[in-house]
Amino acid sequence: MRTSTPTVLTLLSTSLLAIALAACQRDADPPAAPVEPAQPDATADVDAAADPFQCPADPGTAPSGELAATRIAAADGDGANGLYEGPVWTGDALYFSDFRFSEGFPSKIRRLTADGRLETAIDPSGSNGLALGRDGALVAATHDRKELSRYDLMDGSRMRIVGEYQGQPFNSPNDLAVSEDGTIWFTDPDFQRGDATGQERTRVYRVGTDGEVTVVDDSIANPNGIALSPSGDTLYVAGGGEQGVLRAYALVDGQAQAGHDLASTTVPDGLAVDCLGNVYLTEHTQRRVRVISPQGEQLATITVDANLTNATFGGPQRRTLYLTGAGAVWSIDLDVAGLPY
Template structure:
């Protein structure tokens, strides 16, 4: 499906993304002994009176984990009272809980065998819980959607191909109430991006997969599809586009079969300033979009009105709601942040 208002080709996008630059800079710092300055204390800026009803501008933003190559894909696991999150370049999935702190949950979290000259992110990326409570992974390294039994940690591949061709590096996913999974497949996992000899699928796509079925292409015209989320009524799909030349968040109106009827630019992020690009996102039960964008994590109304901004001087890649529904977790470059909300984001 062709998107509206945008006409860039994948060949116009630089091979190394801003995230890639950040990861390489961190690797250089570690190898050379140079220590980067710690990030500035996180700030909460209220942009609309509606934002003040969601988050207190004086709320304390805690760091609950640090020393991560690139923190991504957080998901709250209720029956464990724990947060799981990915570190794609380190090929590790970590677990945090109030009682146990931070520990390694899966290593490797993605591909066990890979060529480091060709693969830049071998680990897991976006995480979600399936309708059966199992952990679902957008596995960048294994180039597949993967299911993990949380009790046994046994892995199984759900889908790894579109029309017989392997995906590039699945990045993020959202599970619909029906069990269908929407996911994105940019080339971020490849060292050479679109030019990688490993790339099989021509497009960088947004897909929908249903258990027992095949992946169906939702949109193949986006240059760098990344974060993905559904509105509470599941009639709208949001997809972030981490294209440095045209950063934006797309919105798709869905038909009864979960496929798009039309698309539009929901947020033109080229007007925003600061580190980062549109990346991961979550939608609260009340329809508020918590989304990564240049400058930090924005809270947007369903009409794209900016309500609040959480910033810590660096990129914020993704987020998740957890604990009693009033906690927001954020993966922010080399750390994970936690802040309390005024609303229950999971139950309205």
């Protein structure tokens, strides 16, 4: 099924990433704690410094065997009452959502700097998954307003991208990925739905640069993590709960083709992708990451000491894997570069 949303054009980037934002409205009162825009990382690879989404010519070697990530003490929080989610690396800092299990799942965006300082970037944010626009803005899946939002890290302002399908609000947008041309792909489970309004099914959606919203897949119960291959020709989605799947969809002319299951999984959550095309699948209650090749072969496992939510690559050369979970952030240095969200 297809439907159109009202369209206004607000660019997330002055270069390749031009997202057509639907019905954008700037909040009258910006969040209380805006941050200064992140500066380019001068120590990054030449390719990465010129374009934060571009993989280096020599991406490195994939991990293998059984590994363990290390908890970052500065980011320790209350894992019994909330989760860290949606990590994204920009400039010299890791941004992630910090939400509580209390009514409405209140959320804020935190910043963990390279020198180990934990700060509040935007409060409130209502966000879960985060992605990065090339203008330095964050694109967020937000459960508070059941929409996709854009946050400007310079002044903390928020604008709506899209918030409904066929005249009804989404359930609780969870995670998202942005194609090079500005197309947004996102998952809409019902984890933080909060009230009776929403969609009759949980789905994976595509938002075109013209603001049109279409369904990619409605057959995965509570789809969760989502990511793109480095070349942008494959979309990955994880979901399904206790007996879940990692599903791959070929992208042809910007449209997702029929998906095929790449791997079975237990309580899957977020995804990351390295520059070799390997998928880093987090398994929430298993407290581990499984590294899976594009052909579905398991290459490595990375364990942590609490429930796990999501993953991204960061650091000067994008060779540090950052993991978020129940009141914790972990890191592990790898021999391969990866994408920053």
